[in-house]
Amino acid sequence: MVPECDHDLMTIEIPTRTPSPISADDTILPFEVSALDVRGRVVRLGPAVDDILTRHNYPLPVAKLLGEAIALAALFGSSLKFDGRFIMQTQGDGPVRMLVVDYVTGGRIRACARFDRRRVEAAIAAGQASGGELMGHGHLAMTIDQGADMNRYQGLVALDGGGLEQAAHEYFLRSEQIPTRVRLAVAEELRSGDGGAQHRWRAGGIMLQFLPKSPDRMRAADLDPGDAPEGTQSHSLPEDEAWLEGRALVETVEDVELIDPELSSEQLVYRLFHERGVRVFGSQNVEARCSCSRENVEAMLKSFSQDDRDHMVENGKIEVTCEFCNRVYDFKPGEVEANDSGQIDQPG
Numbered sequence: 001m002v003p004e005c006d007h008d009l010m011t012i013e014i015p016t017r018t019p020s021p022i023s024a025d026d027t028i029l030p031f032e033v034s035a036l037d038v039r040g041r042v043v044r045l046g047p048a049v050d051d052i053l054t055r056h057n058y059p060l061p062v063a064k065l066l067g068e069a070i071a072l073a074a075l076f077g078s079s080l081k082f083d084g085r086f087i088m089q090t091q092g093d094g095p096v097r098m099l100v101v102d103y104v105t106g107g108r109i110r111a112c113a114r115f116d117r118r119r120v121e122a123a124i125a126a127g128q129a130s131g132g133e134l135m136g137h138g139h140l141a142m143t144i145d146q147g148a149d150m151n152r153y154q155g156l157v158a159l160d161g162g163g164l165e166q167a168a169h170e171y172f173l174r175s176e177q178i179p180t181r182v183r184l185a186v187a188e189e190l191r192s193g194d195g196g197a198q199h200r201w202r203a204g205g206i207m208l209q210f211l212p213k214s215p216d217r218m219r220a221a222d223l224d225p226g227d228a229p230e231g232t233q234s235h236s237l238p239e240d241e242a243w244l245e246g247r248a249l250v251e252t253v254e255d256v257e258l259i260d261p262e263l264s265s266e267q268l269v270y271r272l273f274h275e276r277g278v279r280v281f282g283s284q285n286v287e288a289r290c291s292c293s294r295e296n297v298e299a300m301l302k303s304f305s306q307d308d309r310d311h312m313v314e315n316g317k318i319e320v321t322c323e324f325c326n327r328v329y330d331f332k333p334g335e336v337e338a339n340d341s342g343q344i345d346q347p348g
């Protein structure tokens with residue numbers, strides 16, 4: 001899971017022009033601050049996250065947590081050089097047992113949560129419904145699936161009561177040895193519309209990673225200029241200082257800056273890094289789209305025994321609801337016959 005190198009993309013030097021004030025929802029903007037040896041991404045989600053969260057209508061803190069997971073998966077998934085599916089999944093002993101975000105190359109995303117409604121309500125009543133408290137202890141898994149004949153890659157990190165930001169830092173440090181800082185924010189926006197005010201979900205995130213190009217750089221930069229003429233400055237900061245600076249800047253990012261539709265991603269990275277010089281790369285799109293289909297659901301039903309299928313008949317039909325998008329698929333009992341090939345397919 002090596003973050004892609006963006007150098008082959010067309011670059012735009014921000015310091016030479018005004019950062020674009022046009023805020024584009026459902027996009028991911030990669031950027032680089034060479035002076036600090038850091039690279040990052042900003043994700044802004046409007047309709048995509050609203051579509052997913054509104055469809056599910058989860059209790060508010062669960063929706064908010066899933067929104068954070070969607071923003072995080074978009075940041076991770078879009079930084080990977082692969083073709084296929086990136087799946088981020090949490091499992092924990094808290095009121096939210098599981099979160100799944102499924103990101104397909106090109107930016108198609110879907111997500112769902114499994115939770116215990118009573119425990120969630122109790123957590124809300126007790127004021128203990130932060131993301132970390134909802135997930136409890138367990139693990140966060142990152143899986144790359146490049147198709148049936150390819151190996152699946154999986155990385156795991158423990159969840160120990162902290163939130164998704166903390167889990168992401170741990171994951172990159174332990175699995176990738178890449179110092180990483182992530183900020184995530186999710187909020188409901190109120191808009192006036194036909195028939196009164198409308199709630200819309202928005203989410204945003206920023207990820208910053210320390211990726212020194214030269215392994216020698218730290219040693220060189222740590223050395224005193226020595227015999228160099230008086231006043232010679234080393235042309236770069238020692239790595240740890242560069243990282244401390246980048247990290248500190250990202251930690252100042254406020255939730256409102258990540259979700260404000262009036263502040264563009266370019267304006268945000270310019271606000272943070274203009275003193276060091278920042279350049280941005282071509283942005284990528286994200287859309288909420290489920291990959292379920294009637295064919296996939298039918299194939300899954302065919303993989304069950306006739307007896308199992310008979311037990312699934314209710315009111316004269318077999319009804320299957322996609323957990324990701326809530327689409328309902330109806331089958332007549334005789335419509336699904338045993339699968340001769342014996343092939344087992346998973347829905348979606």
Ligand SMILES: [Zn+2]
Pocket residue numbers: 290291292322323324325326327
């Ligand atoms: Zn679906």
